[in-house]
Every structure is written in structure tokens, then in C-alpha cells.
Amino acid sequence: MTARMEQRFTDVAAEGRPVLVTYFMGGDPDFDTSLAIMKALPKAGADVIELGVPFSDPMADGPAIQLAGQRALKAGQTLAKTLELARRFRAEDQRTPIVLMGYYNPIYVYGVERFLEDALDAGVDGLIIVDLPPEMDDELCIPALEKGINFIRLATPTTDDRRLPKVLENTSGFVYYVSMNGITGSALPEPALIAGAVARIKTHTQLPVCVGFGVKTADHARVIGASADGVVVGTAIVNQIASSLTEEGGATEATVPGVEALVRGLSAGVRAARAVAAE
Amino acid sequence: MIREQYVNQPPKPNSFRAGPDEDGRFGIFGGRFVAETLMPLILDLQAEWNKAKTDPTFKAELEKLGAHYIGRPSPLYFAERLTAELGGAKIYFKREELNHTGSHKINNCIGQILLAKRMGKTRIIAETGAGQHGVASATVAARFGLPCVVYMGATDVERQAPNVFRMKLLGAEVKPVTAGNGTLKDAMNEALRDWVTNVDSTYYLIGTAAGPHPYPEMVRDFQSVIGEEAKEQILAAEGRLPDLVVAAVGGGSNAIGIFHPFLDEGGVKIVGVEAGGKGLDGDEHCASITAGSPGVLHGNRTYLLQDGDGQIKEGHSISAGLDYPGIGPEHAWLNDVGRVEYVPIMDHEALEAFQTLTRLEGIIPALEPSHALAEVIKRAPKMGKDEIILMNLSGRGDKDIFTVGKILGMGQ
Ligand SMILES: Cc1ncc(COP(=O)(O)O)c(C=O)c1O
Numbered sequence: 001m002t003a004r005m006e007q008r009f010t011d012v013a014a015e016g017r018p019v020l021v022t023y024f025m026g027g028d029p030d031f032d033t034s035l036a037i038m039k040a041l042p043k044a045g046a047d048v049i050e051l052g053v054p055f056s057d058p059m060a061d062g063p064a065i066q067l068a069g070q071r072a073l074k075a076g077q078t079l080a081k082t083l084e085l086a087r088r089f090r091a092e093d094q095r096t097p098i099v100l101m102g103y104y105n106p107i108y109v110y111g112v113e114r115f116l117e118d119a120l121d122a123g124v125d126g127l128i129i130v131d132l133p134p135e136m137d138d139e140l141c142i143p144a145l146e147k148g149i150n151f152i153r154l155a156t157p158t159t160d161d162r163r164l165p166k167v168l169e170n171t172s173g174f175v176y177y178v179s180m181n182g183i184t185g186s187a188l189p190e191p192a193l194i195a196g197a198v199a200r201i202k203t204h205t206q207l208p209v210c211v212g213f214g215v216k217t218a219d220h221a222r223v224i225g226a227s228a229d230g231v232v233v234g235t236a237i238v239n240q241i242a243s244s245l246t247e248e249g250g251a252t253e254a255t256v257p258g259v260e261a262l263v264r265g266l267s268a269g270v271r272a273a274r275a276v277a278a279e
Numbered sequence: 280m281i282r283e284q285y286v287n288q289p290p291k292p293n294s295f296r297a298g299p300d301e302d303g304r305f306g307i308f309g310g311r312f313v314a315e316t317l318m319p320l321i322l323d324l325q326a327e328w329n330k331a332k333t334d335p336t337f338k339a340e341l342e343k344l345g346a347h348y349i350g351r352p353s354p355l356y357f358a359e360r361l362t363a364e365l366g367g368a369k370i371y372f373k374r375e376e377l378n379h380t381g382s383h384k385i386n387n388c389i390g391q392i393l394l395a396k397r398m399g400k401t402r403i404i405a406e407t408g409a410g411q412h413g414v415a416s417a418t419v420a421a422r423f424g425l426p427c428v429v430y431m432g433a434t435d436v437e438r439q440a441p442n443v444f445r446m447k448l449l450g451a452e453v454k455p456v457t458a459g460n461g462t463l464k465d466a467m468n469e470a471l472r473d474w475v476t477n478v479d480s481t482y483y484l485i486g487t488a489a490g491p492h493p494y495p496e497m498v499r500d501f502q503s504v505i506g507e508e509a510k511e512q513i514l515a516a517e518g519r520l521p522d523l524v525v526a527a528v529g530g531g532s533n534a535i536g537i538f539h540p541f542l543d544e545g546g547v548k549i550v551g552v553e554a555g556g557k558g559l560d561g562d563e564h565c566a567s568i569t570a571g572s573p574g575v576l577h578g579n580r581t582y583l584l585q586d587g588d589g590q591i592k593e594g595h596s597i598s599a600g601l602d603y604p605g606i607g608p609e610h611a612w613l614n615d616v617g618r619v620e621y622v623p624i625m626d627h628e629a630l631e632a633f634q635t636l637t638r639l640e641g642i643i644p645a646l647e648p649s650h651a652l653a654e655v656i657k658r659a660p661k662m663g664k665d666e667i668i669l670m671n672l673s674g675r676g677d678k679d680i681f682t683v684g685k686i687l688g689m690g691q
Contacts, residue, residue, distance in 0.1 A: 054590075058468075059577070062472075073590060078588040079588055103575075105583075105589040106588055107589070109572075110589065131575065133314070135318065153315070154315045155315065158315070158317075158319045163319055167315065181475060181478045181479070186476070
């Protein structure tokens with residue numbers, strides 16, 4: 001595996017706090033602004049970057065991320081350009097792990113072998129592909145692991161103890177626990193339920209468990225981060241970007257600073273998380 | 280004499296009817312490309328379906344509802360005047376438009392709602408294009424006392440207004456979807472989002488032979504009653520099998536339903552008709568096989584209309600039921616192995632066929648099977664008078680009369 005992911009989780013754990021994973025859509029609202037956002041994220045306190053790959057039919061996403069994908073596609077974003085974003089970022093930052101998140105079809109059409117080579121070359125460390133459950137591991141998961149790219153699996157409330165071993169079998173990097181049955185942007189369920197689910201998954205694996213879907217505020221990050229190894233924030237960042245745009249969907253001077261301010265707040269949230277746990 | 284040939288046919292070593300394998304694959308097509316949240320449910324559905332398949336009570340229930348609720352068997356009709364007009368092969372219609380609710384869609388809905396009941400689900404969702412599947416879903420939901428939500432593209436809500444009324448009258452909630460072009464693909468995305476959110480209570484009643492395994496196989500098996508009946512009926516009428524079987528292909532359920540029982544009959548040529556829209560040169564068509572390439576969408580790998588980056592195109596067809604940029608995985612495979620030929624028919628050709636049938640036979644067909652009919656009209660004159668064509672008349676055209684009337688400048 002690329003060493004960056006494990007290193008980052010180890011380093012952050014040593015600080016005694018959960019990891020902050022930040023999602024944004026590659027190419028939203030345009031390539032250059034998107035690159036500026038990506039570079040700003042670690043400086044504002046993000047530990048891992050989830051780089052969204054736009055797809056025309058995002059079946060697991062709510063309206064905010066759907067619209068972000070449409071803005072990106074309209075601005076001409078492609079999988080090749082998303083890899084280029086990763087490459088440009090990596091030229092300046094060799095330590096922050098990059099995880100591509102999206103749907104399988106753009107990768108399938110790009111060609112799995114060629115994609116994995118180009119992704120590795122661009123400095124990508126992991127993949128989260130929503131529509132590839134373990135039953136489809138031969139498609140991309142196994143080839144990715146063979147190349148040394150992490151394949152991060154989603155575990156959900158419907159993944160019961162009987163099924164968990166299958167879900168975890170070829171998972172690497174971290175486990176992404178989806179906090180609810182639902183799409184991105186939904187409301188966060190009871191923190192106690194989430195803590196219970198995280199504990200349950202941890203009895204099956206040594207991998208760090210990060211929680212996403214519904215985490216929107218610094219306070220959420222603090223509360224969820226009390227029991228999880230990391231929290232993933234997506235829709236809140238995407239909404240922040242959307243709210244800064246012109247009516248036509250163009251970037252403004254407020255776009256990048258708005259994301260920075262939000263992520264600084266979230267970062268403070270994860271840094272306060274274990275204080276809660278100790279209470 | 281010929282009948283005996285059919286009855287005594289030796290088992291074929293390479294059957295075209297063996298698929299899918301246990302992972303839901305037809306060659307490279309099919310599969311289960313869904314979010315983890317849905318995966319346990321899809322495995323449950325598969326287990327329930329495997330049990331039901333061999334359960335005599337399930338079969339008996341299906342047959343009883345088929346006979347007394349749907350009105351099966353549907354008639355096989357010799358289109359005498361159309362045959363005379365075209366001057367070639369004898370044309371037979373399998374009259375699925377006479378079913379309760381007016382199309383073949385009800386065959387599948389009855390089967391799936393029985394499964395939903397067996398699984399203890401308390402809420403039904405469905406996607407619909409032409410509204411025929413929405414109406415059939417709303418109908419069986421009413422019949423079995425379950426609440427039903429139907430996702431329908433906003434464009435389709437407008438062009439299939441009569442069916443929207445019917446669904447509402449039947450007690451279903453119709454949710455218009457404005458994403459994309461507001462057609463079938465967008466409705467399916469939204470239905471999948473609902474399903475992920477309400478996975479514990481909800482059964483997703485998919486309306487065509489597509490989606491994740493086991494849907495393509497299950498829908499095919501529920502629709503195969505069309506071909507099985509037609510086979511018996513044509514043997515009774517003509518003493519032999521047809522030379523050509525034709526059906527329109529949207530997602531592919533009415534087509535696979537009539538094709539499947541004929542797949543291993545070597546002497547039967549089979550043709551699926553895709554929506555050619557305004558022509559294959561631009562983007563305004565839905566000919567996924569003729570003009571698409573393999574990709575992954577809505578739970579399965581199949582032929583899709585897409586760009587070089589794997590983004591799905593919207594497509595276009597005059598017929599809402601064919602306005603989908605993909606096709607069921609079994610059709611994709613049947614194309615690649617060369618067993619079935621897939622051809623496009625343009626909007627204007629379908630419109631013409633619609634009018635021909637209405638005037639010559641007193642049958643108003645839906646715009647979907649009008650595509651199949653246009654292909655029949657092309658082929659019949661080139662065939663001998665002793666040859667036989669069997670076409671699936673999958674639905675009636677009441678829902679389309681306003682759309683067609685507007686295009687033809689009728690009324691007002
Ligand atoms: C009458 C009729 N025929 C055909 C279709 C196309 O669907 P399929 O290809 O699944 O039969 C529809 C879909 O709405 C329809 O209403």
C-alpha cells in the first residue's frame with residue numbers, strides 16, 4: 001500500500017485525536033478554484049482529502065452533491081482532469097493522503113488497468129467506489145490492492161455481524177462507516193447509535209473506523225469523533241462552496257476563504273473530541 | 280409434422296436460456312453494482328425469489344391472479360387486414376395491451392408484489408417512464424393494500440398525463456423528478472435514493488428486466504408467460520413456430536418475455552427494436568445497443584449511451600417507455616452472442632405505424648410497440664406469404680393519444 005495513509009492515521013492517533021477527512025467535488029465550480037480549495041484544506045486542518053469524481057447519475061448522493069457534480073461536469077471536469085488535480089496537489093504536498101470517491105462507470109470506461117497506473121502516478125492513495133460491494137471485488141478492488149492502492153469500503157447500518165467479515169475482507173486504509181441508511185446530506189442520527197456501531201465494527205477489524213454522512217458542524221465532529229477514529233465531512237463543505245458562488249455558478253473571492261473558515265472550525269471540533277470522551 | 284419437430288427437439292448443449300450465473304452475469308453483462316446499504320436486501324430478495332420459484336403455492340397464486348385479475352392468457356390475434364395490406368408474411372399480435380391496466384407491465388408487478396408480501400415489506404416504490412409500470416404498480420399496491428410511491432420524470436409527467444391521473448386515483452403518490460431531462464433514468468436514480476433511505480420497510484418494484492441481480496432474471500421469468508403462451512397459441516393456429524419474433528426494447532421486459540421461450544428454437548429469427556428517436560447521428564435517440572458501449576449503471580453492466588468519460592447521456596424518444604439510455608443485461612448478451620438482432624426505428628416511423636394500425640385494425644397501440652410494428656411493416660413485404668411474424672403488442676395507446684394528437688395537429 002502507499003505508506004501515506006497508514007502514516008497519517010498513526011501520526012494523528014499519537015496526537016490523541018480523531019482524523020478529519022474532508023470531501024469536496026473535483027472541478028466544482030471549476031478546475032482552478034477546485035485546486036485552490038484542495039491546497040487550502042490541509043492548511044485549515046484537514047488530515048485526509050476525499051476528492052469527489054463527478055458522475056452524471058450519483059445514486060447515493062443527496063441534492064447538494066448532485067448539484068456539485070453537475071457544476072463540475074458543466075465546467076468540463078473529467079476523470080482525467082480529476083487525476084490531474086491530484087497530481088498538481090501532490091507536487092506540493094507529499095504527506096496528505098488523497099482518496100478518490102465516486103462511482104464505477106467513469107473508471108470502467110477509462111479502463112481499470114490504465115486508471116490504476118495513472119492514479120498511482122498522480123499520487124492517489126485510496127479509492128471509495130460507492131457501487132462496488134464486496135460481491136464485485138474482481139472488478140477494481142483486487143486489482144487496486146495488487147497495485148498498492150487502498151480500497152476503502154463502506155459499512156452501513158444494514159451490514160450486520162454476519163456480513164461484516166465479508167465487507168472487511170479486502171478493505172484497507174480505513175473503514176468508512178455510513179452513519180445511516182440514506183444518501184449524503186441527510187440528518188445525523190443519534191450519536192450513541194453511531195458509537196455502538198463503531199464499537200461493533202472494531203471488534204471485527206484493526207483498521208481505523210471513520211464515520212461519515214450527516215456530519216456537518218464542528219460540534220458534530222467533536223461528538224462523533226469521541227468514539228470514531230475519524231470523521232468525514234462532505235455535504236457541509238459542498239454547501240459552503242455553493243453558497244459562495246455567483247448566480248451563474250461561478251467562483252467568487254469568498255469561495256476558498258469560506259471553505260478554509262469552515263474546515264478550521266471542524267478541525268477545532270476534532271481537536272476537542274477526546275476531551276468529551278474523557279468527560 | 281413440424282410440430283413434432285418442435286416437441287422432439289433434442290436438448291441443446293449450448294442453450295441460450297441458461298443465464299444468468301449465480302452472480303447474475305450474462306457473459307460480461309449484469310452483476311450487482313449497488314451501494315453496500317442495499318446489498319443485504321438484494322441477497323434477501325434473491326433467497327426469497329429462489330424459494331418462491333420452486334414453491335407450488337407461489338406458482339398457483341400467480342396463475343390464479345393471472346387468469347382472474349390480469350385476464351390471461353392474452354389472445355393471439357391474426358392481423359388479417361394489415362397482412363393483406365403489406366402483401367407478405369402473416370402477422371400475428373400477442374395482445375398484451377388487453378391485459379388489466381393496458382400493458383404487459385402487470386405480469387411482473389403481480390409477481391413482485393407477491394414476493395414483497397412474502398418478505399414482509401410494508402411499502403412499495405417504483406419508477407416509471409410511460410406511466411404503464413407506475414399504473415401497474417399502483418394497481419397491485421391497491422389490490423394488496425400497500426402504500427405506493429411512484430417516481431416519474433417531470434417531462435414524462437407532462438407527456439403521459441392520463442397515467443398520472445390513473446396512479447393518483449389508485450392511491451399512489453406520484454413524485455415528479457426534475458433532475459436531468461426528467462425522464463426514466465432520472466426517475467430510477469431517485470427511486471434508488473428512496474430505497475437506500477427506507478431499506479427496512481420498502482420493496483423496490485423495478486419495472487423492467489434491468490437493475491441489479493436478481494431483477495433481470497426475475498422480471499424475465501415473470502414476463503416469459505407472454506412467450507410461453509404465444510408459442511402454444513401459434514402452434515394451435517398454424518401448427519408451427521413463427522419465422523420471426525419482434526418486440527420493442529426499452530429496458531427490455533416485454534421483449535425478453537416474448538423472446539426467451541423461443542431462444543433455443545434455431546429456426547426462429549428474433550429482432551429487438553430500439554428507439555432511434557430523431558436519428559442516430561446526434562444524441563437524440565435511445566439506441567443503446569446500436570449506438571452505445573458497455574458501462575455500469577443502475578446496478579448492472581450493459582450497453583449504455585455515454586460519452587468518452589463514462590458520463591451517461593440523456594437520450595430521446597417520442598415514446599416515454601423507450602426513453603432510457605440503457606438496456607437489460609440479457610439483451611446486451613444476446614446481441615453479443617448474435618442470437619438476437621437489434622435495430623433502431625425513428626420517431627416518425629413509429630408515428631406512422633401507430634396510425635396504420637389504428638386505421639387498419641381498429642387497435643390503438645402504445646408508442647412503444649409502435650416501434651416494433653414499424654419494423655414489422657418494413658420486413659413483412661419482403662417475406663413469403665407462407666411465413667409468419669409474431670409481434671408483441673405490449674400496450675395500448677390511450678396514454679399517447681394527446682401526444683400524438685398534438686404532433687398530428689388534431690383536435691381543438
Ligand atoms: C406498452 C409498453 N411497451 C414497452 C415498454 C418498454 O419497456 P420494456 O422494454 O421493459 O418492455 C413500456 C414501458 O413503459 C410500455 O409501457
